Amino acid sequence: MPRILLGLDVGSSFVKAALVDADTGALVAQASAPSCEMTMAAPQPGWAEQDPAEWWRNVVSAVRDAVQRAGVPGTEVCAVGISYQMHGLVVVDKHQQVLRPAIIWCDGRAVEIGQRAFDEIGRLSCLARLLNSPGNFTASKLRWVKEHEPEVFASTDKAMLPGDYLAMRLTGRIATTASGLSEGIFWDFFDGRVSEDVLNVYGLSPALIPEIVPTFGHQGEVTAAAANELGISAGTPVAYRAGDQPNNAFSLNVLEPGEVAATAGTSGVVFGVGDQARWDNDSRVNTFLHVNHRPDAPRYGVLLCVNGTGSLNSWVKRTVGEGLTYDEMNRAALEAPIGSDGILVFPFGNGAERTLGNRDLGASVHGLSFNRHTRSHLFRAAQEGIVFALNYGIDIMREMGIDVRAVRAGRANMFLSPLFARAFADTSGAVVELYDTDGAQGAARAAGVGAGIFPTMRDAFAGLRACDRLEPDATTSGQYREAYQRWLDALSRRMHEM
Numbered sequence: 001m002p003r004i005l006l007g008l009d010v011g012s013s014f015v016k017a018a019l020v021d022a023d024t025g026a027l028v029a030q031a032s033a034p035s036c037e038m039t040m041a042a043p044q045p046g047w048a049e050q051d052p053a054e055w056w057r058n059v060v061s062a063v064r065d066a067v068q069r070a071g072v073p074g075t076e077v078c079a080v081g082i083s084y085q086m087h088g089l090v091v092v093d094k095h096q097q098v099l100r101p102a103i104i105w106c107d108g109r110a111v112e113i114g115q116r117a118f119d120e121i122g123r124l125s126c127l128a129r130l131l132n133s134p135g136n137f138t139a140s141k142l143r144w145v146k147e148h149e150p151e152v153f154a155s156t157d158k159a160m161l162p163g164d165y166l167a168m169r170l171t172g173r174i175a176t177t178a179s180g181l182s183e184g185i186f187w188d189f190f191d192g193r194v195s196e197d198v199l200n201v202y203g204l205s206p207a208l209i210p211e212i213v214p215t216f217g218h219q220g221e222v223t224a225a226a227a228n229e230l231g232i233s234a235g236t237p238v239a240y241r242a243g244d245q246p247n248n249a250f251s252l253n254v255l256e257p258g259e260v261a262a263t264a265g266t267s268g269v270v271f272g273v274g275d276q277a278r279w280d281n282d283s284r285v286n287t288f289l290h291v292n293h294r295p296d297a298p299r300y301g302v303l304l305c306v307n308g309t310g311s312l313n314s315w316v317k318r319t320v321g322e323g324l325t326y327d328e329m330n331r332a333a334l335e336a337p338i339g340s341d342g343i344l345v346f347p348f349g350n351g352a353e354r355t356l357g358n359r360d361l362g363a364s365v366h367g368l369s370f371n372r373h374t375r376s377h378l379f380r381a382a383q384e385g386i387v388f389a390l391n392y393g394i395d396i397m398r399e400m401g402i403d404v405r406a407v408r409a410g411r412a413n414m415f416l417s418p419l420f421a422r423a424f425a426d427t428s429g430a431v432v433e434l435y436d437t438d439g440a441q442g443a444a445r446a447a448g449v450g451a452g453i454f455p456t457m458r459d460a461f462a463g464l465r466a467c468d469r470l471e472p473d474a475t476t477s478g479q480y481r482e483a484y485q486r487w488l489d490a491l492s493r494r495m496h497e498m
Contacts, residue, residue: 002021002023002024002072003076004019004020004021004076005078005444005447006066006081006232007080007081007083007439007444007445008062008082009244009438009440009443010084011244012040012050012104013265013266013310014033014037014038015055016440017059017062018438018441022079025461026463028070028072029066029067029069029071031061031066033062033065034058037314038050038058039054041101046108046352048103048104048105048106048107048351050102051102055166059166059169064231077236078451079236079238079451080170080232080236080237081241081442081446081448082163082240083241083243084163084166084241084244085105085243086105087104087136087161087183088161089102089138089145089161090162091153091159092156092158093156094157096172100145102162103145108136108358108360109136111358113140114134114140115135117133117140117201117202118133118135121197125197128190129189129190130185130188130197131278131279131300133185133283134185135185135354136352137183137184138183138184138186139198142202146202157208158209158210159209159210160210161176161180161184163180164176164210167238170223170238171221171222171226172223175210175211175213175220176212176213177214179242179243179291180242180243183246185198186209189277215240215241216239216449218237219239220237221237222234240443240446240447243288245305248263248269248442249261249301250291250292251437251441252410252437255290255291255299255457256299257274257275258403260272260273260404260406260430261409262390263410263412263439264390264413264414264415265309265412265414266309266310267306268310268386269304269305270303270304270390270394270407271301272301273290273299273300273301273302274402275298275300276401277300280399282357285302285304285354285355286303286304286354287300288300302397302400302402304355304390304393304396305354305393306355306390307351308347308363308386309390312347312349312350312363312382313329315349320375320379321375321379330417332376333376333380333383333417334419335374335376336377336379338423338483339384339482339486340377340378340381341372341377343368343373344486344487344490345366345378345381345382345385346363346389346490347386348360348362348363349362359495359498361495361498380419383417386414386420387420388487388488390424390428391424406432408433410437410439411468422470422476425470426479426480427480427481427484431469431472432469432470433468434469435464435466435467445461
């Protein structure tokens with residue numbers, strides 16, 4: 001029987017499970033759950049919460065579905081890897097019971113708390129030690145719970161990231177990683193440990209931080225109860241966990257300085273790897289420990305995020321393209337000219353945006369004419385607006401010295417649209433390489449590394465080849481750059497109005 005690696009990717013819309021043959025590197029089967037997007041509660045404007053129990057239910061469903069499709073016993077799974085939505089907060093009591101809904105990545109309630117901490121710790125110290133402002137990240141969300149829900153905070157035994165919660169459900173062990181702590185802005189890059197400055201300014205006990213385990217390596221074993229739910233063997237090692245964007249970079253074999261990955265799912269991200277601790281003076285893009293970081297071989301991931309990418313496209317489909325598939329929308333969008341005949345879309349309708357200095361601009365459409373524009377123009381303008389917002393962040397990365405000449409991405413989500421991929425290449429001036437892989441497959445391969453099945457990380461990528469390559473087109477790049485400049489000008493005016 002083949003040795004099977006199980007990769008889990010817990011996003012805010014879906015949970016994916018992938019089964020990969022450890023001996024050939026081939027995808028055996030894949031499944032996702034639920035059948036439609038997971039619910040996201042917004043009890044107040046700017047908030048975003050999910051029930052962690054829903055993540056687990058969908059993990060169980062996706063794993064069982066993938067095993068059934070594979071036609072092999074689930075007992076052949078020999079290691080598990082976890083990828084998860086970043087920056088969220090899950091709090092549990094000493095009995096590992098969740099105390100409140102998870103505050104997820106696009107929730108904006110802690111922006112002011114992070115700004116106060118930035119001022120109290122000091123700008124220079126934050127940037128030199130944390131490489132970021134505390135911002136709206138996990139540490140700030142935990143402080144929000146302390147300020148606004150003192151009874152919940154008093155019962156909190158451990159604060160976790162979403163991936164830590166999933167590992168707890170699998171193994172019964174509460175732990176985290178240095179990479180995960182860096183994404184939560186708990187990590188002191190200068191001292192290489194949990195930041196005393198952050199804990200002190202937020203009044204947080206070190207006991208709230210779980211034990212630290214390696215990103216790759218033994219992180220616990222699947223309990224009998226979890227194994228029974230999933231249909232795999234008790235004792236199977238959990239051998240990897242990472243946030244979805246560092247994991248996406250790993251999935252694409254983006255591990256060394258100068259390599260760049262991109263994804264455009266619910267949110268859109270560009271992730272560049274370097275060996276120098278860099279920061280943006282305005283914290284519009286963020287630096288975290290990459291999955292393969294070691295003190296003797298440092299690897300940092302510089303990440304830009306646009307919250308509203310696939311979420312904008314999904315909204316357009318529901319409200320303007322009702323009855324159409326995404327493929328039909330993509331074909332319709334090609335009927336409109338580059339620049340969408342003057343329509344400009346700002347895709348900023350999914351919470352405070354880091355690239356905009358933690359402002360919540362809201363999504364908006366500019367230049368719409370009832371006399372000449374059709375839904376094809378809107379379909380195209382939405383995709384172009386997403387590309388332009390990502391390129392705005394790429395410009396910031398270039399200011400930091402990150403060389404963005406070639407970008408690898410999975411052929412999934414927005415990159416399934418030929419228009420989107422072409423607009424991305426022509427606007428950014430970067431070669432775009434597309435691969436048939438995703439975060440769940442990457443987590444499975446990473447589990448093989450962590451379990452010692454693959455001798456090196458490079459061995460995990462045997463057979464991974466680009467399925468498409470797009471170079472900037474000299475005949476259309478100029479038109480995209482002109483449209484991008486119009487978008488930039490309109491964004492500048494909108495920012496000055498706020």
